[in-house]
Amino acid sequence: MLERDISEALQQQVHNAVVNGTPLKIEGGNTKAFLGREIHGEILDVSGHRGIVEHDPRELVLTARSGTPLKEIEAALAEAGQMLAFEPPHFGDNATLGGTIACGLSGPRRSFCGSARDFVLGCKLINGKGEILRFGGQVIKNVAGYDVSRLMVGAYGTLGVLLEISLKVLPRPAASHTLIQECTQAEAISKMSRLLSQPVPVDAACYHAGHCYLRLSGSEQAVKHAHEHLGGEVIEKSEPFWHALREHHLPFFGAAKPLYRIMIKPAMPPLEIAGEWLLDWGGAQRWLVSDEPIAFIRERVAKVGGHVTQFRGSEHNGEIFQPLATPLLVIHQRLKSSLDPHGIFNRGRIYANL
Amino acid sequence: MPVLEDGLPCNHGAHEDLIRKLRKLLPPEAVLTDKEDLRPFECDGLSVYRRLPLVVALPETIAQVQDIMRLCHALQVPVVARGAGTGLSGGALPLSDGVLLSLAKFKRILHIDPENAIATLQPGVRNLAISEAAAAYGLYYAPDPSSQIACTIGGNVAENSGGVHCLKYGLTVHNILMLKVVTMDGELLTIGAETLDSPGYDLLALMAGSEGMLAVIVEVTVKLLAKPERAQVLLAAFDDVFKAGEAVGAIIAAGIIPAGLEMMDKVAIQAAEDYAHAGYPRDAEAILLCELDGTNAEVSEHIMEVREILHQSGATEVRTAVNEAERQLFWKGRKSAFPAVGRISPDYYCMDGTIPRRQLPHVLRQISLWSEEYGLPVANVFHAGDGNLHPLILFDANKDGELARTEEFGQRILQLCVEVGGSITGEHGVGMEKINQMCIQFKTAELSQFHAVKAAFDPAGLLNPGKAVPTLQRCAEFGAMHVHHGQLPHAELERF
Ligand SMILES: Cc1cc2nc3c(=O)[nH]c(=O)nc-3n(C[C@H](O)[C@H](O)[C@H](O)COP(=O)(O)OP(=O)(O)OC[C@H]3O[C@@H](n4cnc5c(N)ncnc54)[C@H](O)[C@@H]3O)c2cc1C
Numbered sequence: 001m002l003e004r005d006i007s008e009a010l011q012q013q014v015h016n017a018v019v020n021g022t023p024l025k026i027e028g029g030n031t032k033a034f035l036g037r038e039i040h041g042e043i044l045d046v047s048g049h050r051g052i053v054e055h056d057p058r059e060l061v062l063t064a065r066s067g068t069p070l071k072e073i074e075a076a077l078a079e080a081g082q083m084l085a086f087e088p089p090h091f092g093d094n095a096t097l098g099g100t101i102a103c104g105l106s107g108p109r110r111s112f113c114g115s116a117r118d119f120v121l122g123c124k125l126i127n128g129k130g131e132i133l134r135f136g137g138q139v140i141k142n143v144a145g146y147d148v149s150r151l152m153v154g155a156y157g158t159l160g161v162l163l164e165i166s167l168k169v170l171p172r173p174a175a176s177h178t179l180i181q182e183c184t185q186a187e188a189i190s191k192m193s194r195l196l197s198q199p200v201p202v203d204a205a206c207y208h209a210g211h212c213y214l215r216l217s218g219s220e221q222a223v224k225h226a227h228e229h230l231g232g233e234v235i236e237k238s239e240p241f242w243h244a245l246r247e248h249h250l251p252f253f254g255a256a257k258p259l260y261r262i263m264i265k266p267a268m269p270p271l272e273i274a275g276e277w278l279l280d281w282g283g284a285q286r287w288l289v290s291d292e293p294i295a296f297i298r299e300r301v302a303k304v305g306g307h308v309t310q311f312r313g314s315e316h317n318g319e320i321f322q323p324l325a326t327p328l329l330v331i332h333q334r335l336k337s338s339l340d341p342h343g344i345f346n347r348g349r350i351y352a353n354l
Numbered sequence: 355m356p357v358l359e360d361g362l363p364c365n366h367g368a369h370e371d372l373i374r375k376l377r378k379l380l381p382p383e384a385v386l387t388d389k390e391d392l393r394p395f396e397c398d399g400l401s402v403y404r405r406l407p408l409v410v411a412l413p414e415t416i417a418q419v420q421d422i423m424r425l426c427h428a429l430q431v432p433v434v435a436r437g438a439g440t441g442l443s444g445g446a447l448p449l450s451d452g453v454l455l456s457l458a459k460f461k462r463i464l465h466i467d468p469e470n471a472i473a474t475l476q477p478g479v480r481n482l483a484i485s486e487a488a489a490a491y492g493l494y495y496a497p498d499p500s501s502q503i504a505c506t507i508g509g510n511v512a513e514n515s516g517g518v519h520c521l522k523y524g525l526t527v528h529n530i531l532m533l534k535v536v537t538m539d540g541e542l543l544t545i546g547a548e549t550l551d552s553p554g555y556d557l558l559a560l561m562a563g564s565e566g567m568l569a570v571i572v573e574v575t576v577k578l579l580a581k582p583e584r585a586q587v588l589l590a591a592f593d594d595v596f597k598a599g600e601a602v603g604a605i606i607a608a609g610i611i612p613a614g615l616e617m618m619d620k621v622a623i624q625a626a627e628d629y630a631h632a633g634y635p636r637d638a639e640a641i642l643l644c645e646l647d648g649t650n651a652e653v654s655e656h657i658m659e660v661r662e663i664l665h666q667s668g669a670t671e672v673r674t675a676v677n678e679a680e681r682q683l684f685w686k687g688r689k690s691a692f693p694a695v696g697r698i699s700p701d702y703y704c705m706d707g708t709i710p711r712r713q714l715p716h717v718l719r720q721i722s723l724w725s726e727e728y729g730l731p732v733a734n735v736f737h738a739g740d741g742n743l744h745p746l747i748l749f750d751a752n753k754d755g756e757l758a759r760t761e762e763f764g765q766r767i768l769q770l771c772v773e774v775g776g777s778i779t780g781e782h783g784v785g786m787e788k789i790n791q792m793c794i795q796f797k798t799a800e801l802s803q804f805h806a807v808k809a810a811f812d813p814a815g816l817l818n819p820g821k822a823v824p825t826l827q828r829c830a831e832f833g834a835m836h837v838h839h840g841q842l843p844h845a846e847l848e849r850f
Contacts, residue, residue, distance in 0.1 A: 058603045059710050059741075081609055110550065117556055118528050131799045139708040140740040141525065141780035143514045143563040144788075144795050145823065146807050150527070150559030159555070171609035196471040197492050199583040201649060222652035263549035267469035284550045305548050322553035327541045331810060332554055338806035350554070 003051030005065065007124075007132060007163050013044055014161065015130040017344045024344050026157040028067060028099030031092025035103060036156055038316035039349050044161065046098050052076055053164060054138070061121060061138050063166040066098025073097055077169055085113045085170040089246045098162045104154025107246040108204035108215070111266070111281035113170075117153035124164035125152065128340030138166045151335075157346040158354060159339040173203070173217035177227055178238030181212050185270045185277060188212040192282040193267035200226045206245060207279040208252065215242065245280065252278050255289045258313035260297060262286040264306035273300055287311075298322070321350055329353075365451060372431055373409055376453070379421045384459075386410040395454050398441040399501075402703075402757065403786055407434070407448030414459040416534070416542065416572045423570065424540035426453055432816045433538070435566040437478060437509030440501040442704055443785030445513065445565045445821055455570060457508050463487050464573070471578045472531060472548060477508025477571045481515075484576065493578035496523035499781070500689045508571045514563030516781040518614040518688065519645075521739035523579070525781070527562035534573035535561065538812045548575060560807070565783050566818040568811040582647035585613060586657055587681045590669040591638035595619055595734075598640035599714040601667035602738045605644065608663060610656055614645035615739030616688050619718075622695065622733040622746070629694035632687025633680075635671060642669075642738065643688055645681075691735045692746070699731070699748035703760045707771030708780035711741045720770055721745055728763045730756075742780035743771070769794055784822045792822075793829035801826060 017024050023041035049067040057080040064073055070090055077083050087107030088100045101123075106115040122136025125148075136142055136149035152159060183191065188207035192214075195202050201218035214230065215238065216223045227234065235241065244250045253259065255276065262271070266283035275290025290297065298308050307322035314320060324332060329351070336354050337343070348354065376385045386392060387409050397404040413419045426433050432452035439446050448454040460476035463483065467473070468491035473484060481502040484495040498517035499505055505515070511533065516525045523529070532546040546558040561568060592598040598617055605612065618626065619640050627634045634641055642664070646656045657674060664672045675681035687694075695702050709717055718734065725732045725747075735744040745767060749760040768778040768791045778784070778791040792801065804823040808815070824832070 056710070056712065058607050059712065060606060061710075104551070104556075114524070114528060115551065117559060118524065127803060129799075131803075133797070133800045133803055135800065137708075137775070137777050139710060139776050139780070140521065141516055141708050141737070141742045142777040143781060143783055144777050144779050144792060145784075145800070145804050146568075147514075147527070147559045147563055148803065148807065151556055153556055153559075154551075155555055170611065171606075174609070193469055197468055197580050199492075199580045199649060201652065218648065219652045219655045221655050222649045225649055225651040263547070263551050265467075265470045265472075265548050281550060307547065307549065307553050309553075324554050325544070327543055328545075328554065328557075331537075331543065331557065334810035334813075335555060335807065338810045339803070 004048055005051070006049045007126075010044065010046065010049060010161060010163070011126055011130055011132060014126050014344070017042065018128070018130055018342050021342065022344065023347050026102070026161055026346055028096030028102070029069070029092060029094030031090065031095045032099055032103050034312055036349050037320050037352070039346055041347065046161065047094070047096060049163065055080070057082060060140065060169055061166055062169050063138055063164060064097050065164055066096060066162040068097050070095040070097055070100055078172070081172055082169045083172045084119065084167065086110055086116045086119055087246060088116060089248070091247065097165055101153055101162060101165055102155065102157045108206065108242055108280055111284050112203045117150045119168045120149050120153055120165065121168055122166040123149040123152055123162055125160040125162050127160045128342055128344055132163065136166065140168055156349045158336060158349055160345065175220045175223045176215060176217040177223050178235045178241065179214045179216065179227060179230060179232035180235050181232040182210060183212050184210070185279065188279065189267065189269060189283045195282060196266065200230065202226070204242060205282040207283070208245070208250065213241065250278070252276060252287070252289065257289050257291055259311045260288040260290065261309040261311045262288055262301055262306055264301065264304060268304050268306070271300060271304070273297055294319070324351070368429070369408055369451070372425070372429055372453070375425055376409060376411055376422065379425065380411060380413060380418060384412040384414070386412070395436065395439070395448055395456070398439040398444060398446040400442050400444045400785070400787055402751070403444045403447050405448055405450055407454035408451055410454045410456055412456050412459055416536065419455070419536050419570060419572055420540040420542060422453065422455060423536050423538055426816060427539045427814065430814065430816065432819050434818050435508070435512070435570045437506030437512070438480070438504045440505040441509060441513060441785060442706070442782040443779070443787040445783050445785035445818070447786050449819070457506065460508070460572065466491065468493060470548070471580070472575055473578055474573065474575045475507050477574060478506050481505050481507060481510055488578050489581075492581050494581050495576055496529055496579050497526050500692065507574045507576070511562055511571050511574055512564060512566050513781065513783045516737070516742070518616055518685070518737065520737070521615060522611050522613045525562075527559055529577050530558060530562065530574060531577055532575035533558065533561055533571055535569035535571050537569045538814060538817050543569065546575075563783065565785060565822040567808055567822050568817065570817075583649045584653045585645055585647035585681065586653050587643055587645040587675045587684050588657065588660055588664065589634070589673045589675070589684055590642045590644070590664040591635040591671040592640045592642070592668065593638065593670050594668070595640040595718055596715045597668040598642050599711070599738070601642060601664055601669065603711060604663050604667055605660055606739070608659060610646070610659060612644045612660070612739060613647040614643065616643045617641070617736040617738040618688065618691065619734040621731060622691055622735050625694040625698045625733060626687040626691050629697060630683070630687040630690050632683050634687055638670065643684055688735075695733045695746045695748065700750040700752065701748075702733070703747040703749060703764055704782070705743065705745045705747070705764050705767050706779045706782040707768050707776055708740070708742045709771050709774050709776035711738070713774040713776070717743065717770060717774060721767060724763055724766060728759055730760060730763060737780070740780070741776065765791060786821055789821065789824045789828065790832040792824050793832050798826055798829070801829065
């Protein structure tokens with residue numbers, strides 16, 4: 001395990017960029033380059049800034065440098081019987097903690113256990129003035145000052161360079177079973193949304209290729225009883241399925257057509273947009289492979305209160321993320337300049353004018 | 355009452371103008387200016403700070419809130435939002451030259467959507483009312499501050515409130531999806547969405563705990579959870595506080611996340627027992643309340659494990675609530691700890707620091723040393739699972755100098771929390787009370803960053819000015835004051 005603190009060098013590069021007005025492109029493992037808008041700039045390579053700074057299993061907190069490979073963190077946690085409960089996708093071998101948090105991506109457990117941002121407790125960052133700042137902390141509760149650390153999650157590096165991140169971590173469930181049942185999309189949606197008002201230990205629910213998959217996790221007894229209650233076939237060795245879902249390795253994701261990520265209320269009946277559908281997060285995150293124009297898809301989804309990200313296979317300088325209402329965009333622009341007054345970080349990664 | 359009048363005479367004309375214009379926007383009974391009518395708004399739950407507002411406005415529609423904000427923006431008048439006023443850090447303390455904007459009339463539950471397990475609420479809805487309304491669908495709203503019968507969801511969002519169940523179910527920030535807010539210039543924004551993630555920056559996280567400094571919350575959409583099949587609480591008694599602290603770590607190390615894990619020391623146990631008759635062992639040095647919830651099968655399994663751990667950690671007695679009534683009673687004792695302590699002392703001062711749990715023995719030892727040094731008893735109530743301490747310092751405000759000594763003692767506790775890697779506030783917020791301690795927890799550049807974040811929402815600096823984030827000048831002065839102990843902070847405020 002490589003441990004290195006290069007925050008001074010990173011800070012120096014940010015200082016130089018400020019002085020010379022050079023835009024910077026922050027890179028971790030560069031595994032999520034496909035995601036978001038294409039950007040240009042001098043590369044600020046964070047991947048050398050690595051190492052777990054602190055992990056005391058009894059405190060349920062882990063702090064690591066942003067360039068630490070995600071798999072290294074997951075291995076350390078597994079050794080202590082713990083995990084990142086938001087089950088982050090890696091999208092590549094080199095995924096780093098910083099890139100994961102900057103993109104704010106969460107895996108199948110998200111709708112039942114919380115998202116990347118839910119588990120962030122604090123961070124150390126370089127802002128656009130080249131200052132090293134700390135927000136939040138290494139304790140589970142902390143309401144001193146605005147929650148700038150959670151603001152960094154999903155900001156795609158446009159607000160600052162993450163140096164260190166503290167996360168709440170959780171024990172791994174003692175047992176985990178996956179149930180599979182053949183059904184239509186509509187049946188799967190009502191089945192999955194009914195789980196929201198039932199006290200069952202489900203931590204992942206997905207609809208794929210005519211089947212509903214439910215993952216039960218908890219104590220041995222809890223899982224056994226829930227299985228009896230819910231019915232369905234048990235899949236032996238289900239881990240590869242959830243892994244392939246999380247990492248987009250299922251053949252569904254390999255289609256030549258564009259891939260859209262649709263966020264919607266989970267109980268919403270199937271949307272009538274032509275294409276292939278895969279539903280994760282109990283129906284709250286729906287993946288669509290389709291040739292329909294993005295404007296049409298967005299209009300349909302907006303009608304039912306949802307929004308759309310062009311995840312893969314789209315124009316890299318278009319409106320990848322759902323456009324914001326003007327008054328909200330104004331706040332975004334002001335926030336961007338409050339953290340990055342010279343506009344040097346990942347300019348245009350999320351929106352053209354941000 | 356020297357404070358109340360300050361600023362008034364010189365601005366008299368401007369103030370009359372403001373009140374006249376407010377009366378045009380709102381019905382007559384929704385604009386209060388008589389001293390007697392203003393009195394109930396002079397403080398929040400931290401009553402050591404009091405001040406009468408210039409005027410109280412009680413709108414009942416979002417459009418009225420927007421009108422009030424536009425007017426105040428145009429006239430450059432500061433605004434302080436207020437929910438139920440149960441805050442414990444002076445966050446809703448009014449300004450003598452400002453408008454106190456009460457959201458008390460926004461009491462409606464707008465919509466409960468059981469299929470998607472969400473509820474949409476006006477900001478003045480009481481926390482407990484949400485769970486009461488959701489119960490019909492087998493659902494509830496998880497964050498449960500002890501003040502839940504009174505405090506509002508708007509105030510909960512503004513303070514990012516927690517409760518005894520937040521180790522497992524999170525704080526307010528983890529349980530909200532969407533907000534409608536009105537900014538200082540009267541703009542109505544929708545933040546977040548009814549969906550799990552929303553586009554753009556995570557402004558929802560920024561709003562949670564923003565203490566009324568960024569925007570006025572006028573609608574809240576929360577997540578609801580399925581009521582667990584079973585919840586069971588264990589009560590363990592210890593003859594030593596530190597053994598109880600060890601037991602907490604041991605439970606978590608065993609891979610169990612209790613729904614609630616609370617600790618009380620002897621002073622708190624006895625006060626709570628006298629008040630609530632919860633059946634607590636009066637002779638114990640500490641008790642732990644450990645609630646396990648989930649499916650029937652899981653709870654049974656975990657109870658056995660936890661009992662074993664508690665015994666191994668040296669518990670002198672372990673009891674399991676035999677029925678729901680006893681479970682409620684165990685919790686009643688804990689949830690009424692503050693009022694209970696209020697009965698054994700003329701006044702008490704509630705601290706809210708957080709620490710890494712492993713620091714508990716060190717911090718408790720230091721607090722008891724200081725307790726002797728200051729001659730002020732302390733009752734400790736502790737959200738043990740998540741490291742949130744509530745030492746209650748017992749004092750008598752009528753005794754000369756005792757409040758000042760209490761505050762100094764409290765400040766030393768908070769400073770210690772920061773030194774051991776914790777925070778000056780876990781759930782009650784900074785408000786007016788801990789504004790100086792912010793100078794200890796954050797560097798100048800960090801405080802400047804906070805001010806810049808505020809300016810992105812409120813460039814004119816008119817929303818709840820002077821709270822939550824200290825000016826750099828204030829920190830410089832505090833630094834100087836800090837050297838000369840014994841001075842009274844906030845000398846400008848009236849005290850009881
Ligand atoms: C006995 C007792 C027990 C308590 N126990 C707990 C506990 O267990 N956990 C916990 O976290 N807290 C606890 N508290 C503290 C308090 O109840 C919470 O902070 C609560 O969330 C405050 O809600 P409120 O409606 O009373 O807000 P207020 O006190 O009226 O306001 C609090 C802050 O929020 C702002 N605000 C209020 N409404 C709005 C709005 N609509 N828009 C924008 N800003 C707004 C105000 O400006 C102020 O800064 C306790 C308090 C008491 C008195």
